[in-house]
Amino acid sequence: MDTPRTPVVIPCAAAVAGTRLPPLRIEITCTLIVAAAIASRDYQDVHHDAELARRKGSPDIFMNILTTNGLVGRYVTDHFGPYAVLRRVAIRLGAPNHPGDTMVLTGTVEEVDGDTVTVRVVGENGIGRHVTGTVTVVLPGTDEGTDTDTITGTGTDTDMGTGTGTGTDTVTGTGLDSANLPVRRPG
Amino acid sequence: MSDAVEGAFAARLKAYEGRPAAVAGVGKDRVNAPMIRHWCEAMGDTNPAYTGPDAIAPPTMLQAWTMGGLSGHAGRAEAYDELLGLLDQAGCTSVVATDCEQEYLRPLRPGDEVTFDAVIESVSDRKRTKLGTGYFVTTRMDLRVDGEPVGTHRFRILKYAPARARPGGRRPRPVINRDNAGFWEGVARHRLLIQRCTGCGTLRFPWLPGCNACGCPEWDTVEASGAGTVFSHVVVHHPPFPAFSPPYAVGLIELAEGVRMVGNVIGVPYDKVWIGMPVRLEFARYDDELELPVFRAQDGNGG
Structure with a gap:
């Protein structure tokens, strides 16, 4: 049967609510914890000195929150590709990531609103749930002409700028591509 | 404060x-x-x-x-x-x-x-x-x-x-009295004993001085075969107690003989325990003095 096709812009075939992202296993090593702590400019002793970490009641060094944040962001952009633009990452930490453990990140597309996709991410390690979080990402793949149509009226702007109090959120409705977002085209 | x-x-x-x-x-x-x-x-x-x-x-x-x-x-x-x-x-x-x-x-x-x-x-x-x-x-x-x-x-x-490092870290000791001493003697010999009323034949667990069905105080014991299934379970996440490391699964196990008892479910991640899961009795040693019956998950379908 010939189904009439309306010009609905689906930014990415994978971006359907309920879609599960393939899991990402991350081996938690001392090297990862220390290298990422230093790369994030975090010199708290609990992220590189096991003896001092133990004196503070931790069995070993543990991953810092900036690293978890970076890994969660990476997990989502790995999936959606280099043209996906992170707009928001919100995470909560639970069971710490200690060396020798493995964290498995899983994600589920929670909502697709125009070109804006919200992904729920969970990272489990051997002792429990290390991280739960929500990542909002804007996907490319819409042409300039259709962008405005897709974005108008989807309400994405209320998600974008919540609480910034800077007034910039009012622009996003029309200015997503041109003003605020690094829409990077191949080549 | x-x-x-x-x-x-x-x-x-x-x-x-x-x-x-x-x-x-x-x-x-x-x-x-x-x-x-x-x-x-x-x-x-x-x-x-x-x-x-x-x-x-x-x-x-x-x-x-x-x-x-x-x-x-x-x-x-x-x-x-x-x-x-x-x-x-x-x-x-x-x-x-x-x-x-x-x-x-x-x-x-x-x-x-x-x-x-x-x-x-x-x-x-x-x-x-x-x-x-x-x-x-x-x-x-x-x-x-x-x-x-x-x-x-x-x-x-x-x-x-x-939080201060907890002293000890030993599991709590069972309270052994004249009503349940026979059960713990059985555990020491790696036998899980169920009480049986000699009046009406009803099995009972945990151990009690008399029969709930007929009131008869006389009893003998039946050794459990060790087979059972998870009747229900909870996962303990919080709070942590000394010698326990959450999360862990605590099962209410229905023994093949029909009585139920509480015990740890081992050999399976805490979140992979399911109602109806077949389990098998084992005895786990926790320290020099303490051995406890626990239940190891068996291969089964539906998991």
């Missing part, structure tokens, strides 16, 4: 809400390719958007541009140092980050000089956590480049007094 002292202290802490945590902070380094590369190497992030002449910084690096590094924080406000100092004095000397919420308004590129201001959004009441007792402090930072907002960063830390 007494309630009155605690109340007064809480009020002092609350007074910091709305006060600045950082004023006119300037990132120690401009956004730059080497730091971006080091970050990507550490994270294993090979996204091409972060390399090359048009590189942007990974958005999740936002906070990194504001970090004090080894030489300490620039632009940290007096109020924030005071608040942390107060908490230190109250014994909450340890800190752990619990939440991070970031919004990215525009990408950062090499050469950008990040400036920032932050406010103390909230200080929680005193909370008991697994790590120890303490207070959650939430700050909210606005980041700018050339005066233009580029992102926001809400951050929550727990300032806490580390």
Whole structure:
């Protein structure tokens, strides 16, 4: 049967609510914890000195929150590709990531609103749930002409700028591509 | 702390809400390719958007541009140092980050000089956590480049007094009395004994002085075959007790003989226990004195 096709812009075939992202296993090593702590400019002793970490009641060094944040962001952009633009990452930490453990990140597309996709991410390690979080990402793949149509009226702007109090959120409705977002085209 | 002292202290802490945590902070380094590369190497992030002449910084690096590094924080406000100092004095000397919420308004590129201001959004009441007792402090930072907002960063830390290492760590001992001594003697010989009423033949567990069905005080025992199924179960996450490491599954096991008993379910992750799961009795030794019946998950369908 010939189904009439309306010009609905689906930014990415994978971006359907309920879609599960393939899991990402991350081996938690001392090297990862220390290298990422230093790369994030975090010199708290609990992220590189096991003896001092133990004196503070931790069995070993543990991953810092900036690293978890970076890994969660990476997990989502790995999936959606280099043209996906992170707009928001919100995470909560639970069971710490200690060396020798493995964290498995899983994600589920929670909502697709125009070109804006919200992904729920969970990272489990051997002792429990290390991280739960929500990542909002804007996907490319819409042409300039259709962008405005897709974005108008989807309400994405209320998600974008919540609480910034800077007034910039009012622009996003029309200015997503041109003003605020690094829409990077191949080549 | 007494309630009155605690109340007064809480009020002092609350007074910091709305006060600045950082004023006119300037990132120690401009956004730059080497730091971006080091970050990507550490994270294993090979996204091409972060390399090359048009590189942007990974958005999740936002906070990194504001970090004090080894030489300490620039632009940290007096109020924030005071608040942390107060908490230190109250014994909450340890800190752990619990939440991070970031919004990215525009990408950062090499050469950008990040400036920032932050406010103390909230200080929680005193909370008991697994790590120890303490207070959650939430700050909210606005980041700018050339005066233009580029992102926001809400951050929550727990300032806490580390819970003392618990003495011992031995499991609690069973209370053995004349009514249940026979059961524990059986455990010592690796036999799980069920009481049987010699009046009416009803099996009973746990051990009791008389029969619930007919009231008869006479009994003998039947040895359990060791087969059983999970009748119900719970997962213990919190609070932790000495010698127990949550999360773990506690099963209500229906023995093949028909009576039910509580025991640990082993040989399966805590979240993979299911009602109806076949289990098999084992005896687990926990220390020199203590052996307990536990139930090992058996291969079965439906899992």
